[in-house]
Every structure is written in C-alpha cells, then in structure tokens.
Amino acid sequence: MNLDDAPAPRCTICPRQLLDHEAGRFICTPCEQRIDQDLRKLAGPAGLYARLCLRIQPGRRGGDGPAVSGSPGARLPVNETILSLTANGGIVSTLETWVEDWASYGLGVHGTGGRLQHRVDTAVVTLRRNLGRAAYRHPALDEFGSEVGKIARQAEAIITGEKKPRVIPVMCPCGTVTGVTLNTDGFTCRDCRTEYGHGEALRLTPVRSAA
Ligand SMILES: [Zn+2]
Numbered sequence: 198m199n200l201d202d203a204p205a206p207r208c209t210i211c212p213r214q215l216l217d218h219e220a221g222r223f224i225c226t227p228c229e230q231r232i233d234q235d236l237r238k239l240a241g242p243a244g245l246y247a248r249l250c251l252r253i254q255p256g257r258r259g260g261d262g263p264a265v266s267g268s269p270g271a272r273l274p275v276n277e278t279i280l281s282l283t284a285n286g287g288i289v290s291t292l293e294t295w296v297e298d299w300a301s302y303g304l305g306v307h308g309t310g311g312r313l314q315h316r317v318d319t320a321v322v323t324l325r326r327n328l329g330r331a332a333y334r335h336p337a338l339d340e341f342g343s344e345v346g347k348i349a350r351q352a353e354a355i356i357t358g359e360k361k362p363r364v365i366p367v368m369c370p371c372g373t374v375t376g377v378t379l380n381t382d383g384f385t386c387r388d389c390r391t392e393y394g395h396g397e398a399l400r401l402t403p404v405r406s407a408a
C-alpha cells in the first residue's frame with residue numbers, strides 16, 4: 198500500500214481508482230453501467246419483474262388461504278419467494294424507497310402510484326434517468342447497487358431455475374482462501390484486509406479443491 202502518496206479517490210463499489218475524467222464521482226463508469234443494466238433488466242413487459250409475476254402459481258379461485266394445487270407437488274416451492282418479491286413491499290418497494298431517497302438529493306421525483314408493474318417501470322425509469330447525476334451526488338450508491346444487483350440476480354435465478362451460483366475458492370497473495378462467485382461484488386480479505394473489486398476478485402488465482 199502506498200501511504201506516502203495522496204491516495205487517488207476510489208470507486209465506492211469496486212473499488213477501482215477513479216480516472217481523471219471520473220473526478221468528483223462516487224463510483225466508476227463501469228460500475229454505473231452495471232447498475233444501469235440491472236435496473237433495465239427489471240423493468241418492462243419482458244423484464245425480470247414481469248417474468249416473475251408470470252411464475253406465480255395462482256391460488257384457488259376465491260380462496261384467500263394458501264394456494265391449493267390440483268396435483269401434489271405441482272406447486273413450486275419458490276412460490277412464496279416469488280410472491281414476496283412481486284407483492285407490494287417486495288421489489289417495487291425497494292425501488293420506490295430508493296426513488297424517495299434520491300428525491301431528497303434532488304435526483305428525480307416519486308411516482309404517482311398505479312399498478313405494481315407500472316410502479317416498477319416508473320421507478321426504474323426515474324432511477325436510470327438520474328443515475329448519471331447520482332454517480333456524482335449520492336454517497337450510498339454502493340448500497341443501492343448491491344440491492345439492485347441482488348434483486349436482479351435473485352429474479353434471474355428463479356426464472357432460469359438456477360441453483361445457487363458456483364462458489365470458486367480464490368487465494369489472496371497473503372495465502373487466505375475466500376469463496377467467491379461470478380456475481381461477486383468483491384470482498385475484503387479477512388486476514389490482510391486487502392479489498393478486491395468484482396474484476397480483481399475473479400482475477401485471483403483459483404484454488405483447486407483437494408483431489
Ligand atoms: Zn467501480
């Protein structure tokens with residue numbers, strides 16, 4: 198670590214050193230693009246939110262209890278997760294909470310309600326429209342980015358029926374092994390406290406599992 202030079206400001210997410218043309222930003226341009234992609238994936242008629250809603254197994258018509266399925270085992274175990282993600286209080290509320298938060302920084306205004314899908318789309322449009330300015334103005338973009346990324350990955354995993362992402366053990370030069378996934382946001386080595394961003398983490402030497 199160079200303690201003698203004044204440290205160049207770093208991206209609060211990955212945490213790459215910010216380049217000259219990124220001066221004044223909280224996050225680097227690639228991290229902004231990654232967040233923007235995650236947001237874009239969520240919205241619209243073919244977006245993750247809409248596709249999650251299509252996966253809800255409907256309850257018995259007229260019943261307000263738990264869904265009862267015609268054949269045993271036909272009901273997906275992930276249904277509860279999908280319901281909590283797609284209901285009021287799920288994805289839509291996470292996004293709208295951020296819209297409200299950003300509005301207090303002068304970054305957009307809160308939407309005006311409507312159907313859940315419409316609220317998701319409106320929130321995403323507002324957040325995407327203001328993301329470029331938020332990169333300079335909002336100090337909690339790391340939290341925002343990881344929440345949005347988590348939602349997108351969770352939705353993608355349900356839709357594609359994916360299992361948990363494969364964990365790859367990588368070794369820090371200090372010798373400590375940490376498990377990361379291809380989706381990692383980065384990590385801090387628990388021994389030497391070196392911080393690794395997404396790309397850096399994946400460039401570390403993978404450790405072969407003991408044969
Ligand atoms: Zn970054």
Ligand SMILES: [Zn+2]
Nearest residue numbers: 369371386389
């Ligand atoms: Zn280490």
